[in-house]
Amino acid sequence: MALIPALWVVAIAIVAVQNATPVSLRLLMLQSIEIPFGVLLAFGAAGGMVVAALGLWLLGLSSGKRQPQR
Numbered sequence: 001m002a003l004i005p006a007l008w009v010v011a012i013a014i015v016a017v018q019n020a021t022p023v024s025l026r027l028l029m030l031q032s033i034e035i036p037f038g039v040l041l042a043f044g045a046a047g048g049m050v051v052a053a054l055g056l057w058l059l060g061l062s063s064g065k066r067q068p069q070r
Contacts, residue, residue, distance in 0.1 A: 005049070012045060016037070016041065020036050020038065022035060022036055022037075
């Protein structure tokens with residue numbers, strides 16, 4: 001199970017090294033500061049993993065199924 005995040009880290013590291021150009025995000029009329037693309041990609045991947053983990057955790061709690069205790 002730890003192989004998937006490890007592959008993500010390797011992929012992000014490769015992209016970050018090859019593309020260190022600063023980019024800025026635009027949303028409607030707002031614009032972010034310029035940060036390297038690899039950093040932006042890392043934050044996006046980490047945020048996605050956190051949101052997915054929270055979603056799975058909340059769905060597990062709301063299903064009402066509990067594991068039997070041993």
